[in-house]
Amino acid sequence: MNDGMLRQLPLLMDDLSASGWAQMPNAIGRRDCSALAHDLELHYEAGDFRAAQIGRGTTQSEHKTIRNDQIHWLKAGAPEQSIQYWLKEMNDLTLALNENFFLSINSFDSHFACYEPGSFYHKHRDQFRGSAGRVLSVVLFLNPDWLKASDGELLIYQREDDCTLAAEIKPEIGTLVVFQSATILHEVRTTKRRRLSLTGWMSRGDDEPNRGISKSPFE
Ligand code: OGA
Numbered sequence: 001m002n003d004g005m006l007r008q009l010p011l012l013m014d015d016l017s018a019s020g021w022a023q024m025p026n027a028i029g030r031r032d033c034s035a036l037a038h039d040l041e042l043h044y045e046a047g048d049f050r051a052a053q054i055g056r057g058t059t060q061s062e063h064k065t066i067r068n069d070q071i072h073w074l075k076a077g078a079p080e081q082s083i084q085y086w087l088k089e090m091n092d093l094t095l096a097l098n099e100n101f102f103l104s105i106n107s108f109d110s111h112f113a114c115y116e117p118g119s120f121y122h123k124h125r126d127q128f129r130g131s132a133g134r135v136l137s138v139v140l141f142l143n144p145d146w147l148k149a150s151d152g153e154l155l156i157y158q159r160e161d162d163c164t165l166a167a168e169i170k171p172e173i174g175t176l177v178v179f180q181s182a183t184i185l186h187e188v189r190t191t192k193r194r195r196l197s198l199t200g201w202m203s204r205g206d207d208e209p210n211r212g213i214s215k216s217p218f219e
Pocket residue numbers: 113121126139153154186187188197199
């Protein structure tokens with residue numbers, strides 16, 4: 001685990017247990033985030049992104065009114081050094097969280113996301129209904145110099161009162177947000193600037209409807 005994350009780990013653990021969510025600025029260094037953003041853009045230009053889907057049994061038209069970002073799922077064996085580094089950092093973070101909270105998380109899936117101007121993701125929770133697979137959600141932002149006027153914040157609602165905002169998190173490069181997938185309602189405010197991020201899920205068991213992609217690195 002890198003030094004920045006290691007230093008902030010005790011606070012992350014405290015915040016997670018107190019409120020179900022936590023944010024860590026500069027969790028991943030600037031150069032590593034820039035490399036991730038660069039590789040994201042290469043995949044985007046190569047046509048590897050698709051309109052994101054939502055839970056099972058939802059029609060396409062319903063879906064466009066809920067979210068309209070585009071995503072690219074990462075493969076465990078991806079050749080990019082930036083992606084290998086990201087997966088390693090998330091592996092190390094998972095091990096620490098497992099040890100501290102006795103979570104038994106054993107898999108990690110993540111995707112690049114690109115929100116073009118005008119894109120959003122309405123209020124939702126990340127855990128599929130009837131499935132306990134997803135334990136913790138993580139989001140890493142990849143845009144430098146995000147201005148308030150660009151909107152695009154990640155809105156986090158209180159665990160105990162999901163009508164009340166707990167935080168509006170600016171999607172600034174290097175900030176990592178971690179939250180309980182089952183309890184935390186959240187949303188992405190319509191962005192005015194192209195918004196790049198990595199979103200991932202730390203899961204337990206094998207009932208995650210895995211897309212045949214990255215089952216490691218936790219196995
Ligand atoms: C998601 C999500 C938040 C963000 O992909 O489920 O809530 O800030 N993303 O990108």
